[in-house]
Amino acid sequence: MTDQELVRACLEGSGKAQRLLYDKYSGQMMAVCLRYAGNEPDAQDMMQEGFIKVFDKLGQYSGKGSLVGWIRSVVISCALVHIRKEKRFMFHEDVEEVQHLTDDDVDAVSRMSQAEIMELIRQMPDGYRTVFNLFAIEGYSHKEIAELIEVSESTSKTQFFKAKAWLKKELNALERTT
Amino acid sequence: MKPNDQHIRDLFQSKLEGAQAPVDPAIWSAVQSGLPGAAGAAGAASGGAAFTGMTAWLVAAVVGVGIATAVIFAVSGDDDKQSPVVTEVQAEVIGEKQDETKQQAEAQDDSAASGQAEVDLATSQEVKEKAGGSEAHLANASTDETSVPQIITGGSPDTIHSHKAEQAEDEPNFTGAQASDDTQTPAQTQELPESAVPVTAQFAVVKDPLNDLKYQFIAEYGDADSYEWSINGAKYAGSRVELELEEGEQFVRLRVNAENGDYDVHETTIKAYRKPEVKKINTFTPFGSPGENDVFDLQAGATNIILHRVVVMDNDGKVVYDSVDQEDPWDGYDRFGNKCPIATYTYQYEGIDVYGSAVVGAGYVIINNN
Numbered sequence: 082m083t084d085q086e087l088v089r090a091c092l093e094g095s096g097k098a099q100r101l102l103y104d105k106y107s108g109q110m111m112a113v114c115l116r117y118a119g120n121e122p123d124a125q126d127m128m129q130e131g132f133i134k135v136f137d138k139l140g141q142y143s144g145k146g147s148l149v150g151w152i153r154s155v156v157i158s159c160a161l162v163h164i165r166k167e168k169r170f171m172f173h174e175d176v177e178e179v180q181h182l183t184d185d186d187v188d189a190v191s192r193m194s195q196a197e198i199m200e201l202i203r204q205m206p207d208g209y210r211t212v213f214n215l216f217a218i219e220g221y222s223h224k225e226i227a228e229l230i231e232v233s234e235s236t237s238k239t240q241f242f243k244a245k246a247w248l249k250k251e252l253n254a255l256e257r258t259t
Numbered sequence: 260m261k262p263n264d265q266h267i268r269d270l271f272q273s274k275l276e277g278a279q280a281p282v283d284p285a286i287w288s289a290v291q292s293g294l295p296g297a298a299g300a301a302g303a304a305s306g307g308a309a310f311t312g313m314t315a316w317l318v319a320a321v322v323g324v325g326i327a328t329a330v331i332f333a334v335s336g337d338d339d340k341q342s343p344v345v346t347e348v349q350a351e352v353i354g355e356k357q358d359e360t361k362q363q364a365e366a367q368d369d370s371a372a373s374g375q376a377e378v379d380l381a382t383s384q385e386v387k388e389k390a391g392g393s394e395a396h397l398a399n400a401s402t403d404e405t406s407v408p409q410i411i412t413g414g415s416p417d418t419i420h421s422h423k424a425e426q427a428e429d430e431p432n433f434t435g436a437q438a439s440d441d442t443q444t445p446a447q448t449q450e451l452p453e454s455a456v457p458v459t460a461q462f463a464v465v466k467d468p469l470n471d472l473k474y475q476f477i478a479e480y481g482d483a484d485s486y487e488w489s490i491n492g493a494k495y496a497g498s499r500v501e502l503e504l505e506e507g508e509q510f511v512r513l514r515v516n517a518e519n520g521d522y523d524v525h526e527t528t529i530k531a532y533r534k535p536e537v538k539k540i541n542t543f544t545p546f547g548s549p550g551e552n553d554v555f556d557l558q559a560g561a562t563n564i565i566l567h568r569v570v571v572m573d574n575d576g577k578v579v580y581d582s583v584d585q586e587d588p589w590d591g592y593d594r595f596g597n598k599c600p601i602a603t604y605t606y607q608y609e610g611i612d613v614y615g616s617a618v619v620g621a622g623y624v625i626i627n628n629n
Contacts, residue, residue, distance in 0.1 A: 099294070103287055108279035115280050128286050133293040138616055146568075146609045146619045154567070158615040182267070190270055198274050216264075217271045220583035225565045229611070245267070 131156035209244035535612035545591025558585035566610035
């Protein structure tokens, strides 16, 4: 069944189609939620909220873009609402000497497995992680992030800068232990 | 050497492309229970210990829709462009009798756990009978706040007892509009207790169909002595208040004082925003007079929508522009730096609106040299 057929069947109220659509994309969306949540229970809540909204708003999907991209947008918006409700936009404003990521660090990340990178992101402090996800993985600009999570553009830039510094520190620590 | 942000983006995006994670089978059950048409959604959700945060959300959503269903209003459409005409579907709801219900209310307070509030559902049974097909209209109200009235109504702690709603610390009051935006969970239907004393109480927040920020706040109560409104902190009196609001979330509180000393309090939060839309661009002149209509900038013409991707294709379906950075709009050159010829191009965009809903759209744009 194609995505369009799935959507049509879902809109006609087919429970089977809803299940098929869920089965098709839940694994990917769980990975997205885990990146934002940092822990499994919160990720499960985000998944649940996200898919309820997906089915609720499915009629608004025009079919022009990819279905998975649309689902992802909805799930991410739910994840941000969840994080906001949990008051986890607690940004880290600590001032410390930071080191910049280097090409060597980028190489180190490129050698890591997908699971290792997921774990690395999940371990990020909440404030860093949200901005890092939105900027580096979802591709939002800092201006967009500022509006999405209701912070200033400079806060978004600062948090991304610090996320990179945190990554640098973690990568160095990983290197020392291997 | 220091890698730039685009390198980091490329790296993480490529490494995480198609990433999947195992999904707990219980999530599907929880999703199902929250879908429109699911019976006992709140009950099912509250039974899932693993999803405590979601439980509150679902319960609040069910309560929100349940309360909203107690009174149904319909706003005239294109037939009346001058002012919103509210067609009231008479609905009897149970008014709060403060004195008579003090004991019951206290009992509820006792039973409510710390940080939780006992929230009551107004019955929708009589509304359903009297409103006929209007429920479909109300269901739409939960998904499209830009075109239909938002509704607040009365509930009563002394009559219908339903769910405990965990409320966030920063949400001391139930916010019906927010909850109803999140889900289309059907209203709960319960029998009215025989001891209930019905009074006619009607409350509505109605958006002007011609002005997204203009609202009427309307209340009617049988023996009302006074109406006290608090709308985003400002005080108003009277059974009908008409305001043009600032954009944003607005907290609305209404207290109706009856002649016999009883009073009724209703609270809700509404989201007042101009209608989210992306202004279509039909033509632009990237190679004409510099400084005039040089770029294809959909974001600049978007209202309450953040675009996160714009793709432009030529007549052959070849992508000439594909960007997630709307600060760098299409300048008429293709991805290899070549000038695109004068022609018609197709564009598609994806984004998110101020209510958190995904937005997708498409159109045609002509590169013109004039």
